Amino acid sequence: MKRIYFDHAATTPLDPRVLETMMPYLTEQFGNPSSILIEEGGIPHRAVGEARAHVAALIGASPDEIVFTASATESNNLAVKGLALANRQKGNRILFSDIEHYSITNQADFLTGMGFEIDYIRVDTNGLINLDDLRKKASEGTILACIMYANLEIGTIQPLKEAALILKERGIILHSDGAGACGTIPVYVNDLGIDTMTLSSHQFYGPKGIAALYIRKGVRLKPIIQGGYQEMGYRPGTENVPAIVGFGETSRLAMEEMGTRLEHLKTLSGRLWTGIDASIDFLHFTGHPTQRLPGHVSFWIEFVEGESLLMWLNLNGIASSSGSACASNLMAIDETGLKASHVLTAIGVPPEICHGSIAFSLGKNSTMEEVELVLSILPGIVTKLREMSPLYSKFKETQKGGM
Numbered sequence: 001m002k003r004i005y006f007d008h009a010a011t012t013p014l015d016p017r018v019l020e021t022m023m024p025y026l027t028e029q030f031g032n033p034s035s036i037l038i039e040e041g042g043i044p045h046r047a048v049g050e051a052r053a054h055v056a057a058l059i060g061a062s063p064d065e066i067v068f069t070a071s072a073t074e075s076n077n078l079a080v081k082g083l084a085l086a087n088r089q090k091g092n093r094i095l096f097s098d099i100e101h102y103s104i105t106n107q108a109d110f111l112t113g114m115g116f117e118i119d120y121i122r123v124d125t126n127g128l129i130n131l132d133d134l135r136k137k138a139s140e141g142t143i144l145a146c147i148m149y150a151n152l153e154i155g156t157i158q159p160l161k162e163a164a165l166i167l168k169e170r171g172i173i174l175h176s177d178g179a180g181a182c183g184t185i186p187v188y189v190n191d192l193g194i195d196t197m198t199l200s201s202h203q204f205y206g207p208k209g210i211a212a213l214y215i216r217k218g219v220r221l222k223p224i225i226q227g228g229y230q231e232m233g234y235r236p237g238t239e240n241v242p243a244i245v246g247f248g249e250t251s252r253l254a255m256e257e258m259g260t261r262l263e264h265l266k267t268l269s270g271r272l273w274t275g276i277d278a279s280i281d282f283l284h285f286t287g288h289p290t291q292r293l294p295g296h297v298s299f300w301i302e303f304v305e306g307e308s309l310l311m312w313l314n315l316n317g318i319a320s321s322s323g324s325a326c327a328s329n330l331m332a333i334d335e336t337g338l339k340a341s342h343v344l345t346a347i348g349v350p351p352e353i354c355h356g357s358i359a360f361s362l363g364k365n366s367t368m369e370e371v372e373l374v375l376s377i378l379p380g381i382v383t384k385l386r387e388m389s390p391l392y393s394k395f396k397e398t399q400k401g402g403m
Contacts, residue, residue, distance in 0.1 A: 004370045007319040009152040009180065009296065009361035014246075015205040021249040022207065025242040033239050034230060044241045051248025055199065055212055058251040059178075060188040067213045067234045068244055072179040072200035073103035075213040078235065079175045079196045080107050082221040083144050084116055087173065091141035097121045097129050097148065097158075098346035101177055104146050105342075121147070125348050126288040127156035135166055144173045149181040149197070153321075153343045153359055154287035155296035157181070164193030173219065179203050179211070183254040184293060185262070195219050201243070205364070206250030210243035261364045265295030268362050268371050272297045275375040280382055286347065286357065295362035300349060303392035304385045306357045312381045313358075318374055321359045 005013075025044060033048050035041025049063070056063045069075045084094060094111060096104055098120050108118045119137050122130045129147060138145065145167055150157045160176060167174050178197040181187055183204030189197055195216045202208040215221055215234070227236025254261075277283065282302035300306070306322035313320050340351040349357070360374070386392045 001317045004318045004374060006360040006362055006366070006370075006374065007321050008363040008366075009203075009359060010321055011202050011208065012205045012363055013365070014207060015250060015253065017253065018206055018246045018249045022242040022246040025245050029241075033241055034228075044239075047245050047248075048239055048241060051244045051251075054248035054251040054255075056214075058187070058255055059182060059197065059199070059214060060190055061214050062217070064232070065214055065217060067215060067231045068239060068247075069211045069213055069231075069235055070209055070240070072101075072177065072198050072203075072211045074235075075198040075200075075211050076101070076103040076175075076177055077107065078213055078224055079198065079215075079221070080104060080144070080146060081110070081224045082234070083173055083175060083196065083219070084111060084114070085224075086220040086222045087143045088116070090171075091143045092116045093119060093139065093142040095119050095121055095134070095137055095142060095145040095172075097146065098123050099127055099151050099154075099156075099343045100146055100148055101179075104148070104177060121145070123346050126291075127151055127154045127286070127343070127347050128288060128291070129158055129163060131159070131162055131166065134163060138167060138170050138172055142170070142172050144175060146175045146177070148177040149187065150178075150185070150293050151287070151343060152180040152293075152296075152361070153341065153357075154298050154347065155292035155359070156287040157185070157291045157293065159291075160192045160194065168193060178214075180293065183251065186258065189214055189216070196221070201247040201250060204250060204254050207243045207246040210240055210247045212247070257364070262294050264364065265362055265366075268366055268368060269295045269297050269360075271368065272360060272362070272371050272374065275371070276378065279375065279379045284349075286344065286349070293361075295366070296359065297361075298357065298359040300344065300357040301382060303389045303395065304382055305389075308385055309358055309381065312385065313378070316377050316381065318377065321361070322357055 029043050031040030031044050033041055033045040036045045052063045052066050056066045092115055094116050111118060121137060122133045124130060147158055147163055149160055164174050173195045175196045176194050178187060179200035182199040197214040199212045201210045223234050225236055230236050230239060284300050286298045286300060310320060310322040341357060344357055345351055
């Protein structure tokens, strides 16, 4: 059975062209890029510099504003902890949006232990941040706000430019987790007014184990790992040259092909959205209907549990993701005994029914044939699972009683 991979929000396949650029640095060009006085180190050093320029160009930054890290999680930690520690003389309040990734929100305990106060910016039912709530909470003593650019669970793209203007008026730094956006949609940090932003290579056909943090010139940030002076002193440790080279190449290709990719994804996800809407009842799409990532379709279904739906799709050769699965390693559970997504809870989905959440995230190699196959399989799975649901049985009895 040929698999259909509609889980590009989790990771993307490595582009063969990217792998080709990486191969020399996995074999003969093995030198340490810090050993710049010898040829073995000089060649990798220049390759890292070229890759840095490509990553910077992707978001309209300067090469010396790009710091390579090992993951988006590390970039988010470097940004939040580094900015907090470097600016604590100005205040101790930090704002997180209600739907940030765990690599942001799970820093709260550490930060409160260091004397910082964490507050949360509300979002509406589409997952857009409430700008009035941001204005209210961006009070005196607030030094940092974290607002992700695009949420990979519900697809919503945030009004970062408007948020940045509010924060700039108050002298508050804005960090944005751009892992779900950079390389997929156009991102220009200077136009948006962002101070720091996370990028992740494997989210747009590059290698895993490499990410970056954009740091606007003049922004004060302390390193959180102590060691040497690589990456302008922000991130010590010998650079992962093959991965960095791959990151650079995937950034170059993303710039070159973005327009074509966007049109392709919009066409496919448009058909998927309308097909699902026409074939399944008790369906609720999540995220903003238009201000969303291309190729992303997310929804929850009443009387259907998300992890069961995810598993049945998998058994039928379809890879997707579930909102409840995103929290599968968490201990917090609700009265149903299942784990509710903090993102869905934040946008107002009742915890007792939000476990039917599914996200389909398509990629540049997805096809209309795959979309049609998913549309032919999904309704039957939903019907089967719904007939097994005691809640649905009770609902049908209620309907009969009301007739």
